[in-house]
Amino acid sequence: MGYRTAELPDVDLDEFAKIPFFERMKLLQLHWVEHGFGTPKQTGTFYAWKIFLYALFGLIVAGAFTAGLEFNNIAGWWDEPxxxxxxxxxxxxxxxxxxxxxxxxxxxxxxxxxxxxxxxxxxxxxxxxxxxxxxxxxxxxxxxxxxxxxxxxxxxxxxxxxxxxxxxxxxxxxxxxxxxxxxxxxxxxxxxxxxxxxxxxxxxxxxxxxxxxxxxxxxxFSNFVDMVIAAKVFIVIIWMGAGFSKMQHGFSSTVSIMVQNTPWVVWDRFRKATVKDYPNDIRPSRTTHLLAHIGGTTCELIMPLVLLFAPWGWATWIAIISIWMLHTFIISTFPLAVPLEWNVFFIFCVAFLFANFHAGDGYAVWDMEPVLLVTVLVAALFPIVLGALRPQYVSFLVGMKQYAGNWSAATFSLRNKEIEDRINDKIVKSADNQIDQLEPLFGPEISEIFIQKAVAFRMMHPMGRMHISGLMCHVDDLDKRIQREGEFLSNVLTGWNFGDGHCLDERLIAAWQERCEYEPGDVIAVFTESRPAFTNIVQYRVIDAALGTVEKGFYRHDDAYNTQPWLPDGPIPHTVTWRQEGYEPQGVPHPGNARKVPSIAHDGTWLIPRQGAGGTAESAAQSASRAEA
CATH class of the missing domain: 1.20.120 (Four Helix Bundle (Hemerythrin (Met), subunit A))
Known part of the structure; x- marks a missing residue:
């Protein structure tokens, strides 16, 4: 990879499109392990300058328009609220x-x-x-x-x-x-x-x-002490909520992929050490598990408590430095969606809140008005608990699942290029499809490699394997169709994408269909919800742009996690709990344990009939959890 040139897989560009879909995905996934996304090195320089300018102009703007902040005494700004x-x-x-x-x-x-x-x-x-x-x-x-x-x-x-x-x-x-x-x-x-x-x-x-x-x-609030303590409680719960959401295997997949895409990791041996047995098994290795759950999850769960309760200054500074290291590592990986400014700000505010206003100096949680403290705790915990137990109701951002590898997401299959081009022709927006943005820079062959690499990237996460499994069962031939990562479509259609599949669910697809007027089968998406806490069950939906939701069901997270990203054994097992009347899938037969149960509750809960209790029904998650127990 050069400073201005991208890193491409070792393949004849003219022949790439002719390679069968799953062979293409395996090729791109193995290339990701060695080179990440493959963007030129100047990309990292762009983001480094961006961070610098964010911090510089933030200080300039704050100082220029604030009485009491003088440029000849910038060191005196440190403790200014x-x-x-x-x-x-x-x-x-x-x-x-x-x-x-x-x-x-x-x-x-x-x-x-x-x-x-x-x-x-x-x-x-x-x-x-x-x-x-x-x-x-x-x-x-x-x-x-x-x-x-x-x-x-x-x-x-x-x-x-x-x-x-x-x-x-x-x-x-x-x-x-x-x-x-x-x-x-x-x-x-x-x-x-x-x-x-x-x-x-x-x-x-x-x-x-x-x-x-x-x-x-x-x-x-009317008292500054209550304000600061509330700010400390909120930031601690943000860290701990994120840490709790990472207590599952999906986070290891995220860390593995992030490290492989990190520009400063130039050691080929270390990149391959993030997976079990390159090139045969690219699931996360034990090294990745340790990096993810000791360096990441444990830090986010323990160090915030030290910050909030430690009576000793030295313990507080150990926790501050640990949090600094965590956010610095995230910044250094240049993660996709690049929330760099957010991480820089949190590096600043952890020291500002906990070093300037230490618990031992009258800013401990017990120094806050009790009624206000209870109110703050309820307000802070409610969306996280809701997002953990009922993720379908809130964004993964509200549920504090950032980079947990456990998000709602979708992958789309389009019949042909004309179907994709209709987005440019029919929808008011400020950017063309990604493929059309890239072609003037790299040409059509290289552009298609990068666009398809996003689909391969999604399949390196467990939910992506379900996306393609569902598409295999609902379209006649993936080799003849165009697969697109849902984030790309959210990006083009709405101008924003940050990993939240709720931004590209039935509501956005209906708006897209209203303008483009597709026929049945032109655009099919498989949408997966976030995995709720304390269960192995993940819900999915199949959406045809012209027909709406045509199928609902669930799969077991472990089934998706334990298979290779290129699905060598075919689609992962999944259970169909509802299907639109008259709709018939056009792909391969469903896996062995798949079954159709055309029953759905009035409130939208997905149901599986069971014997006993008068033939009543229970939710898919409850039934599957009982079977596992």
Whole structure:
């Protein structure tokens, strides 16, 4: 790989498209182990400069517009609450415009390098309301002047917060410049929550699940001590929620893939050590398990508790340095979706909150008003518990499953290139399909390799193996069709992608179909939900753009995890619990344990009849869990 040239698999470019689908996937997956995505080295340079400029201009903006922050005494800013708040607002502004995470080639934005504001400032682009049937005035999938106007108000409120001078509240340390005016913070929180009901894409892009709770504490509480303790509780629960979500095998797959894509890992032997037996078995190795669960999960579960409760300064600094190492490692891997600014900000705020306002100095959880503490704990834990037990109801971001290898996701199969081209012709957006963005840069053959490598990447995760297993059973011949990673389609259709399959489920597919008018079989997706905690059962759906959801069922996570990514033994076993009347799959017969049970509860719970108790039914997860027990 050169500084400006990509790393390609050793294959005749003219012959690549003729290779059978599963041989292509194996070729690309083995190449991933050795070279990752294969992007030129200058990609890493781009993101390094991006981090530097984010930090530099964040400090410049905060200092230039804040009374009490003087450039001749930058070291004195370290313990100023207004700096913490303004850097948070600066980060949100970059996120919600598309200049932070999901920017550039590692987020599949090639030309232009961002989506975000280019879409959300424009009428008639697609929007995805989270609960259109339950929340009044949110139906529809077309961005209206009301939506673009609300988005512009949000940007204006963030810019206003960056330039406002601080105010004083009770409990501020002596000599402190103050905090942001509470009324202005409330305006932003109200606007972004309103936007969340109209369009979940913009809401999630702002990382509201991370920042809004803390901002609300600084705008609703009257005492600074309570504000800081609440901020500490929220950030601790963010880390621990993420750590809890990683207590499953899928996280090891994520770490293995991340390390293989890391630009500074130049040792071929180490890359291959992340898998069991290259090239025969590329499931995560014991080395990867240790790196993932000792270096990652354990750190996120234990060190936050030390930060929150340790009475000794030395223990607090050990925990701070451990968290610094965790976030620095994540940054250094340049993970896909590249949430680099978020990690840099957390490196700053862990030291700001826990070194400046130590538990032993009156900022311990027991120093907070008890009623407020209980309220904060419930508010912080509820979405995480809901996301763990009922992941179908909330985004994986709200459920704190970042990089856990356990997300909702989808892979699409399109009948031919004309079907894909219709996206460019029929949908209002600011970017062409990825293949059309890449072709002027690399030519059609190389571009197709990179696009298909994303499908191979998804199959290296357990849920991707189910996607292709489902497609094998529902389309006549994968070799003759075009497979596309769902993230790519979310990226092109909505301007944003961050691993949340809920952004590209039936709601987005219906909006896409409304504009492109496909025939049955033209576009088929297999969608998998996040795996709930304490069960081995994962739910899936098969969606035909023209027909809607045509099949529902479940599979066992271990069946997907234990097979090779290129599915040498055929589709993984899965159980069909419901199928649309009159619909018949066109692919290979379902695996041995698959069975069709055409029963579904009124609330959408997927059912499997069982004997006893008057022939009543139980959920698929309950039935399967009982069978396993």
């Amino acid at each position: 207004i700096l913490y708040q303004k850097l948070m607002i600066w980060t949100i502004l970059l996120e919600i415009t598309g200049l932070a995470a999901t920017c550039g080639p590692l987020a599949f934005h090639f030309d232009p390098p961002i989506g975000g504001i280019l879409y959300w400032w424009q009428n008639d682009t697609l929007r995805v309301p989270p609960y259109p049937k339950r929340v009044p005035l949110t139906k529809g999938n077309r961005r209206t002047p009301w939506d673009t106007g609300l988005y512009k108000l949000i940007l204006a409120s963030l810019i206003l917060l960056l330039v406002l001078s601080p105010q004083h509240v009770d409990g501020l340390p002596e000599g402190s410049a103050g905090i942001l005016p509470q009324w202005a913070v409330l305006i932003y929180c109200g606007l972004i929550l309103l936007m969340g009901l109209r369009d979940k894409i913009i809401f999630l892009s702002s990382r509201a699940e991370q920042y809004v709770p803390t901002l609300l504490c600084f705008s609703l």
